[in-house]
Amino acid sequence: KQEVTQIPAALSVPEGENLVLNCSFTDSAIYNLQWFRQDPGKGLTSLLLIQSSQREQTSGRLNASLDKSSGRSTLYIAASQPGDSATYLCAVRYNQGGKLIFGQGTELSVKP
């Protein structure tokens, strides 16, 4: 069964800290992996998309890495800010037209 797991489920850090969110998937034959941000009661905002042939993607203070062989991805957030508080979801796809399989998310709280 293809499953996605995110650890930790919740994380609280003081402002300014660098932090890492983890995502693991059981079947390593992914097509791509996508990280999303979800604010309470809102839809999803795509943060980073990593193709299976890529090792990492960067956008501003965000860096996502992918290690297919070990079935893992990490989202690194540098110099965290209170505005980064949200739930972060990772999702994998196993073919171009296939569905996204989501993890449970990590609820991040950055304290001023």
Added chain:
Amino acid sequence: GAVVSQHPSWVICKSGTSVKIECRSLDFQATTMFWYRQFPKQSLMLMATSNEGSKATYEQGVEKDKFLINHASLTLSTLTVTSAHPEDSSFYICSARDPLAGGFTGELFFGEGSRLTVL
């Protein structure tokens, strides 16, 4: 990125009524859209894949007669919750893939979600 819009963003209805939620791709044509359901503090559960001009493909356990999906054009898919009951109360989110974005990267874009409360 591409923009996907949902309407309404929230709706309250009486038990037994039907509710329609619209999902539109505003600046691209989407041959495929996806409908998800999300319970509080939980992740997204795929309900069905909506294909333009053909029948939707439902995930196992999702009642197709309960959740009617219509994808009549390349920019619009609708989800109708028929004879809604309190257990249908949830957050419904649609997504669409822009096939021209980034050279077929397959990136998905999501709507803002629609919160349904059935009394």
